[in-house]
Amino acid sequence: MAPAPSPLAFIPFVSVENMMRLVHHFGIETMLRELTDAIEADYLRWHLFEKTPRLASHSKEGVIELMPTSDGEAFAFKYVNGHPSNIAKGLQTVAAFGLLARVDTGYPLLLAEMTLLTALRTAATSAMVARRLAPAGSRVMAMIGNGAQAEFQAIAMKAIVGIEEVRLFDIDQAATQKVARNLAGSGLRVVPCDTSEDAIEGAHIVTTCTADKVYATILSDNMVGAGIHINAIGGDCPGKTELHKDILGRAATFVEFEPQTRIEGEIQQMDDSYPVTEFWKVLSGEAQGRTDARQITLFDSVGFAVEDFSALRYVLGKLEGTEYFQQLDMVADPDDPRDLFGMLQRAAA
Numbered sequence: 575m576a577p578a579p580s581p582l583a584f585i586p587f588v589s590v591e592n593m594m595r596l597v598h599h600f601g602i603e604t605m606l607r608e609l610t611d612a613i614e615a616d617y618l619r620w621h622l623f624e625k626t627p628r629l630a631s632h633s634k635e636g637v638i639e640l641m642p643t644s645d646g647e648a649f650a651f652k653y654v655n656g657h658p659s660n661i662a663k664g665l666q667t668v669a670a671f672g673l674l675a676r677v678d679t680g681y682p683l684l685l686a687e688m689t690l691l692t693a694l695r696t697a698a699t700s701a702m703v704a705r706r707l708a709p710a711g712s713r714v715m716a717m718i719g720n721g722a723q724a725e726f727q728a729i730a731m732k733a734i735v736g737i738e739e740v741r742l743f744d745i746d747q748a749a750t751q752k753v754a755r756n757l758a759g760s761g762l763r764v765v766p767c768d769t770s771e772d773a774i775e776g777a778h779i780v781t782t783c784t785a786d787k788v789y790a791t792i793l794s795d796n797m798v799g800a801g802i803h804i805n806a807i808g809g810d811c812p813g814k815t816e817l818h819k820d821i822l823g824r825a826a827t828f829v830e831f832e833p834q835t836r837i838e839g840e841i842q843q844m845d846d847s848y849p850v851t852e853f854w855k856v857l858s859g860e861a862q863g864r865t866d867a868r869q870i871t872l873f874d875s876v877g878f879a880v881e882d883f884s885a886l887r888y889v890l891g892k893l894e895g896t897e898y899f900q901q902l903d904m905v906a907d908p909d910d911p912r913d914l915f916g917m918l919q920r921a922a923a
């Protein structure tokens with residue numbers, strides 16, 4: 575009989591099923607709060623991270639991206655796609671998985687589904703930024719684009735920023751009805767709207783979270799009044815934006831990692847002299863956040879590798895003492911490290 579793998583061969587794997595059990599076990603609001611704090615703690619260690627714009631492979635239907643980063647002790651990468659045309663085929667727009675590894679040996683520490691985890695970390699990141707930049711006393715948010723990310727965004731804004739009312743708009747009414755159904759009982763007042771103008775009426779925070787691989791105008795300049803915070807999630811790829819550029823001309827714009835956002839964010843519409851502030855500087859006190867009540871603040875979110883790193887490390891920590899993972903025989907670990915071939919031969923026995 576072939577020898578059994580050594581303990582070193584096994585890596586915890588969090589499947590979609592186990593990720594869902596983990597979220598239900600701890601509660602989604604608790605997880606979003608803790609994840610927000612975990613991402614914020616890593617943003618405060620910004621200088622330690624190896625940072626690079628993500629590696630993107632574009633096609634006419636969408637994009638497949640690899641997002642690596644390391645803090646010198648752990649290394650993480652996420653595989654993620656963005657295919658707006660998938661919905662029409664009955665498939666998700668975004669699907670992802672990720673891996674965390676030790677830097678000192680290169681051995682993996684965790685493999686996890688990241689489709690759900692991306693929705694959680696994107697919502698946590700939006701809330702982390704909004705709690706610093708949104709106008710004081712923000713209670714109403716508009717959610718334009720009611721797809722896969724929408725409920726996560728709304729619940730994070732409730733749990734972390736104190737949002738009480740969410741106003742929904744999507745070009746597809748079925749999507750709005752889905753969100754309204756899913757958020758019933760969440761504690762949020764849910765208001766489905768017939769137009770995006772209606773949705774942003776009275777909103778302190780406007781989240782745009784649509785998917786189309788075009789320069790779209792989800793918000794035009796005349797729709798945006800003074801004093802709001804815009805959380806722009808959906809423009810995250812070259813040739814894919816959501817805001818009219820005149821809004822950028824009026825807003826104070828905050829980004830994750832400037833070199834990546836210049837390629838992928840709303841600011842791809844502006845020239846390189848357009849001023850932006852990397853958000854970690856607001857947290858560290860090196861830059862100002864919102865400076866007055868009438869200012870329009872814009873978080874030009876594209877999603878950055880450090881957020882996925884934080885999410886994977888957070889999940890690894892939460893696994894302790896639970897059964898919400900499987901052990902995957904993932905690393906070949908021969909008794910004699912040089913005898914890889916011998917290990918293969920013995921397996922035939």
Ligand SMILES: NC(=O)c1ccc[n+]([C@@H]2O[C@H](COP(=O)([O-])OP(=O)(O)OC[C@H]3O[C@@H](n4cnc5c(N)ncnc54)[C@H](O)[C@@H]3O)[C@@H](O)[C@H]2O)c1
Pocket residue numbers: 656658661667668692696718719720721722723724743744745746749783784785786790792806807808809810875876877878
């Ligand atoms: N910034 C980030 O970190 C981050 C993370 C995850 C996803 N995203 C992006 O967020 C977007 C949304 O992701 P998703 O998974 O919810 O996608 P999804 O396809 O599930 O939902 C998108 C929704 O937008 C609606 N929509 C399209 N055009 C619209 C318009 N003009 N007005 C109103 N609604 C419109 C669609 O009907 C759909 O319901 C995608 O573009 C995705 O790439 C960004």
